[in-house]
Each structure stands twice: as structure tokens, then as C-alpha cells.
Amino acid sequence: MAIEPTTSCNLRCPECPSGLRQFTRPTGMLEPAFFKKTIDEVYKDLVYLTFYFQGEPFLNPNFLEMVKYASEKGVYTSTSTNAHYLSREQAIKTVNSKLDRLIISIDGTTQETYEQYRVGGNLNKVIEGTRNIVKAKKELKSRTPHVVFQFLVVKPNEHQLDDVKTLASQLGVDEVLFKTAQVYDFKNGNPLIPNNARYSRYRKYNDGTYGIKNEFLDECWRMWSSCVVTWDGLVVPCCFDKDASHPMGDLKCESFKNLWRSSVYQGFRNKVLNSRDQIDICKNCSEGSKVWL
Secondary structure, three states: OEEOOEOOOOOEEOOEOOOOOOOOOOOOEOOHHHHHHHHHHHHHHOOEEEOOOOOOHHHOOOHHHHHHHHHHOOOEEEEEEOOOOOOHHHHHHHHHOOOOEEEEEOOOOOHHHHHHHOEOOOHHHHHHHHHHHHHHHHHOOOOOOEEEEEEEEOHHHHHHHHHHHHHHHHHOOOEEEEEEOOOOOOOOOOOOOOOOHHHOOEEEOOOOOEEEOOOOOOOOOHHHHOOEEOOOOEEEOOOOOOOOOOOOEEOOOOOHHHHHOOHHHHHHHHHHHHHHHHOHHHOOOOOOOOOEO
């Protein structure tokens, strides 16, 4: 399950739509009371909780309080951050929250490259935030959170894969993951599509157009294993529904159990199994693709 702590964000990138797509969803922050109510209902069946969707989690002042609450319920917790708000104090609070996994988005090893993708971002802040969390783990003698550098491979940064591994080693990061990037308007090419086809979710055809690599099948494991809960309580089928345009229900008005088994949800699952190519959010989905390199 993914829970959206906040929809506010200060950086722009293809996976943070405030810059490259116009989204109409109102912004707001997840309230602790609603979060706790939801967790109390589902924690016995919940294995993995992801605290991010379309924003920067650390902008929510109650974020780490919610992480701690879920952790105390025995739920594995993970989040993704641009690391711009990982101050010394926040790093210590993060470790104490018992967060299991911390993904730091670092999409370039020089400021020039980084800001081509993370418009408005500051690489020095990413490095400083990383140092703070690594230092806090050592001081508190904690094995968590497992710190991951996530590098979305795009054309401007595909030459820096070795550099980011070196930087991660110098900073004491636990793991480096390379990920292909979802881009929009890919049919006629896109300046973010890497030159090396291995690092792209899209293939170039003989006529010069592009299409997604994976075979388009009427199947999707996500429909039976996970969902997204937005900051204001809507349940949407997956993280590709970035505008929450396919709400399955509202947790402020009904229980998760009823919503999960509802006719609306079952109807959407049937569409996925019979005519997935007709569902807008599925058309640029990575289901069946090799996302992690």
C-alpha cells in the first residue's frame, strides 16, 4: 500500500508532475488522525507501507510521527525523498521513527546534470542530507533506515552511472539502484529518453516513432496486492493514476474492507483483465517492463 503524506513538492521532474504535466488535484497534507484510523483497520493484513506518491513526504510536519505509528504496529515502512529537508535534527528523528527504508532521489552527480532533471533542485542539499542520515544511523547505532540512492536514468545523466556509485560509496550509502524513467509524449521521441536503449522503457521503431517496450497484456498483479491512498482519503488502483482519476472509494466514508471488495473495484479489475489497453492510466505503465537495471 502507498500512502500519500503530501502533494506539495519543490522540485520538478517527470515523476513529480508539478513541472512537466499539469495536474488538477488540490494539494494538502495527510492528517495523523485519519492515518491512524486507517492503519488501525488494515495493519494486520498490511505487509509493506510506502509513504510517497506525488510529493515530498518531509514537507508534512507529522510525517515521522506517522512512520513511527506504523512501525510500532509491525509494518515495514519505506519512503522516497529529494533529501532537501534532511537536516541534522530531521535525520535523527528519522532514525528514531524506525523507518525501514529511505530512498534518496539523486539523478545527477553534478549540479548542471542534476538540475536538468530536478528543476530547482540543489545537489549540495542532497549530499548534505545523505551525510546527515548516515551520521545519525552511526551515532544511534541503528541498522535502519536502509539508505538507497535511486538514480532515474535519462539522457542528460546516463553518462554518470559509475560516478553515482562512487559518490554513494564515499557517503556510506547502503545501496544504489538504477531505474528507467517514465516520460510523457514519448511517441515522437522525448529529450529525456536515453541514447542507450538498455536504460529506456521505450523502443524506437523504423519509422522513427517510439512505443513502450513491454508487451501489453490484460493482466496486472497490482489490482490484487496493493493500492494508493491519497492524502485526502481516496483509494486509487495504483501509482500510475497520478491524478486520482479512477477513485475506487473514499476511506473517510467507508471501511477499507468494504471498498476493496466493492463492485466499483471489481468492475475496474474486470476491465484490466479484459480491455486493459482502453484504460488511460495503463497505456504508459511499466507492467511487464524491466524497470530496475
